[in-house]
Amino acid sequence: MIIRTKKEKFKFKILEDTIKKKWVFFYFLILFSFFFIILSAEQSNVEVINSKYLYRFDGVLIPSYAQNGKFNTILILDSGIEKILIDKSELDIIDNVDFKLSFFVLPLNNKKSSITIVIQKKGKLLEYQIPVIEKDPYPKSEIILDNSKKEIVSSKNTEKREEESKFFNNLLNTKSNLRYFTLPFINPLEIMMIVSVFGNSRVYKDLNMNILYTSTHLGVDLKASENTKVYAISTARVAFAGYSITRGNCIYLDHGYGLYSSYFHLNKLNVKERQIVFAGDLIGYSGSTGISTGPHLHLGATFLGINLDPISLINEMNEIEENYSRIKINQSNK
Known part of the structure; x- marks a missing residue:
């Protein structure tokens, strides 16, 4: 049995406390290093490329x-x-x-x-x-229809409009498990100028400023004089090419896997249904048929029946190969 004096006991206690403190410090150092390694690994795992992770x-x-x-x-x-x-x-x-x-x-x-x-x-x-x-609230706009256009939205054409709406909804919810689209996508017009954005809230009025109806603009309107050439934004099968009482002369292109683009108010069509068209093919000429107050191109897009901003479609599709190239370059530099 070891007998220590009070002085020795005090020195031993100091030594014991010092060792404990060192172990506590060492423990926290290991813990901090562990979290730092995890954080570093997580950061090295994630890279930002064109607002994507x-x-x-x-x-x-x-x-x-x-x-x-x-x-x-x-x-x-x-x-x-x-x-x-x-x-x-x-x-x-x-x-x-x-x-x-x-x-x-x-x-x-x-x-x-x-x-x-x-x-x-x-x-x-x-x-x-x-x-x-x-998104910030979509802008609102007022559209005045003359008597000929007002007749399209009158009660006597309700049944026809409902028929067409059902037909096009069924069309856009038809999914082909084939890929037609090619990259990159292209613009439908040689000169792109948006005059009405996707999601715009619209109030339609007659010449006496009476409200006829309201709607959400499910596409973009592009500035185009009559008979401006309109091009397919990507390879597709022509799902519809014909006349609609509201859309006027219009074309729906099936790009595959539930992705469609649409082109309204055309003056003339240059394709037929079931025809295969390629990116940049001339498919029609702009006009003002259907519910339209002047020549322009309405460009629309849907995916699995959901309406979407067609400009975002073109931009996203055109970032794919660019993003892939950046990833490969970054990998080769590491």
């Missing part, structure tokens, strides 16, 4: 945010990715030469503040929360 370890490029009525792309770089779901709805995975693609669109009336993207990769589930950014 590249998750290198997961092999996917996803939007950093979503917006109602806008077209979104997911770039898939890892062949081990088997499924992609948005809020439990499975997306198509479309083959490309060096990568794969998935698309999604949130409808204009979506109320969710975020969405969940779940990716199944080699049996494991990877989950990402994407915020939904609200």
Whole structure:
């Protein structure tokens, strides 16, 4: 048995406390280093490319945010990715030469503040929360219809309008599991000038300023004098080419996998139904047929029956190959 004096006991206590403090400090140092390594690994895993997040370890490029009525792309770089779901709805995975693609669109009336993207990769589930950014209120506009155009929206044409609405809704909800579209997309006009944006709130009035009806503009209006050449924005099958009482002479192009583009108020058509057209093919000439107050081109787009901003479609599709090239360059520089 070791007997210590009070002085020795005091010195031993100091030594014991010092050792404990050193171990506590060492423990926190290890813990801090562990979290720093995790944080560094997470940061090295994520890279921002054109407002999208590249998750290198997961092999996917996803939007950093979503917006109602806008077209979104997911770039898939890892062949081990088997499924992609948005809020439990499975997306198509479309083959490309060096990568794969998935698309999604949130409808204009979506109320969710975020969405969940779940990716199944080699049996494991990877989950990402994407915020939904609200757009500033869409502008409002007033459109005056002369007597001939007013007649189109009169009660005597209600049945015809409802018939057409049902027909086109069925058409746009028809999904072909074939890929027609090619990259990049092109503009439908040689000179692009938007005169009315997607989502615009419209009030239609007669010449006496009586309100006839209100609607949401589900496309963009592009400035075009009569008989301006109109081109297909990408390769497609002509799903419809004909006359509609409201849309006038119009064309619907099926780009595959539920993606459609549409061209309204044309003066003349240059295609027939079931015809295959390629990006840049002349499909018609602008005009002012249907409910229109002057020559222009109404360009529309839908995905799985959901209306979307066609300009966002063109822009997103044209970023795909650019994003892939940037990823490959960055990888080669590391």
